[in-house]
Amino acid sequence: MATSVDAKLLKSTKFPPEFNQKVDMQKVNVEVMKKWIASKISDILGSEDDVVIELCFNLIEGSRFPDIKKTQIQLTGFLDKDTAGFCKELWKLCLSAQGNPQGVPKELLEAKKLELIQEKVGFSNNPVPHISF
Template sequence: MATSVDAKLLKSTKFPVEFNQKVDMQKVNVEVMKKWIAGKISDILGNEDDVVIELCFNLIEGSRFPDIKKMQIQLTGFLDKDTAGFCKELWKLCLSGQSNPQGVPKELLEAKKLELIQEKVHIHILPYSIR
C-alpha cells in the first residue's frame, strides 16, 4: 500500500524516538485503545468521522507489530497538523499498555480513577447544594 511518495516521506520525516520501540498488540487491550482513538480523533476533527476512526483501527489491528511511522504518514491526509501529536500519544499509550498485565495504559487508568473520584465528590456535594 505504501507508494513512492510514502516511502520518501518515511525517509524525510523526523519521528520521535519512541517510534523505534516495537509494540506487541497482543499485549495491549485493543478495546480500551479503540475507545481512546475514537474519542481523540473526534476531538481533533470536531466530529465523529467513522471513516478515519475505522482506518486508524485497521492500521493498529492490521498486524501484531504495527508500524507507527507508516501509520503517521497514512493518517496525515486526515488529521493534518495534529497527526504527529496524535501518533506520538497513541504510541506512548500502546507502549505503556503492553507493559501493564491488563494491557491498559497506566495513563488511562489514572485518568479513569480521577474521573471516578470527581464523580464521587460531585455526588456527595450535589444533595447539599439543592437545599
C-alpha cells in the first residue's frame, strides 16, 4: 500500500518518540477508540466524514500492531496540519489503553468521570432537558 512517495515521507518526517512504542490492538477496547476517533475527526473537519473516519479505523485495525507513522502519512491528505497532533493524541490514548485491564485509556475514563460529576452537580455544558408527563 505504501508508495515510494510514502516511503520518502516516512524517512523525512520527524515523529514523536511515542511512535517508537508498539500498541497491541488486542489489548485495546477498539469500540471506545472508534468513538473517540469519529468525534475527533469530525471536530477537526467541522463535519462528519465517514470516508476519513473509516480510513482511520482500517489503518489502526488492519493489523494487531498498527504502524502509527504510516497512519499519519496516509491521513495527512485529509487532516492536513492537524494530522500530526491527531495521530500523537491517538497513539498516546492507545498506549494508555493497552496498559489498562479494560482496554480503555485512563484519560478517557477520567474525562467521563468528570462529565458524570458535573451532570450530578448540575454544571453540565449540555443540560439534559427535563421531560414531564
